[in-house]
Amino acid sequence: IGEIQRFLRDDNTVKVSRSLKELARHIRRKRDDLAKELGRQPQINEVAEALGIEPAEVVLAQEAMRVPASIHETVFE
């Protein structure tokens, strides 16, 4: 079983930066929606709650937006 799991994991490699980038896009959209709705910049807890994730996880995902996580990705994506 361990070997199958490893195979699946290696074969089905989801690069962190890619899925976090997706989440980062959701965060940006939610921030813009909330800003319109509230008439002010939303607080991190408001964004996190609206997305059903923790504030610290919002911070982590946001960072993925900034730079490619590795040279590999810049070259091959």
Place this chain on the structure above:
Amino acid sequence: MSMTFSALSENEAFARVAVAAFVAQLNPTLEELTEIKTVVSEAVTNCIIHGYGEIEGDIYLQCKILGDSIELVVEDHGIGIDDLDLVRQPLYTSRPELERSGMGFTIMESFVDEFAVESVVGKGTKLRFKKRIRTPQSATHHEV
């Protein structure tokens, strides 16, 4: 890197995300990153709830990248553990009233390649983990 922070439940998410951001250098898969975050979460929560309980104290965390592996140490200077074999058994918890699952040690062990506990009653507890990041095309290897 090493960090020290107060044993408050508010700091659990901070520790988990800080370690994740550090380990991101190795370009892990989302699954690997989730496993690492879970390990940090379980270890830090144990320091807060069991190590210190109602007492104030600090948690010491170290993370190193060695080739394609990470080495993680989580330490408290709390009450310590008397019987290590007992507490490492699946479902064992000394705090059933807090609705603890007793699965923390089992989960931590299952997500890493190496795991060791040292503890001295009245002095504190130190957990050491080693985990290889098994990405097919491994990212740049930093010695940090």
Place this chain on the structure above:
Amino acid sequence: MSMTFSALSENEAFARVAVAAFVAQLNPTLEELTEIKTVVSEAVTNCIIHGYGEIEGDIYLQCKILGDSIELVVEDHGIGIDDLDLVRQPLYTSRPELERSGMGFTIMESFVDEFAVESVVGKGTKLRFKKRIRTPQSATHHEV
């Protein structure tokens, strides 16, 4: 909380995220968080590029929550700064060959409420920042 990490550019992102995840406890706006991350980036990059240059060394970072404010300290044990008035001038850079903008200090100052630099040539540099989180309905106040 306090952290120590190697003066490598790979660790800049880690430092930004760690501080931001910590400060998230005060429920800032994403804008305020971006300002704080920018301050951390500029300060840590200066330690790496100017403080240590080609030399290996560690960066020391502390962050405290005091009421609705954060206090941040970023320190290196690098070459230090001789003329503080000179380096704090907008556009001044000692490393134009690295395409530095010379705006680091100006940016850092503009994003915080209080800012102080101490430096001793040959010993290192310490930056202190204070920033109030000006949230509409002020968040819970943790003393950490």
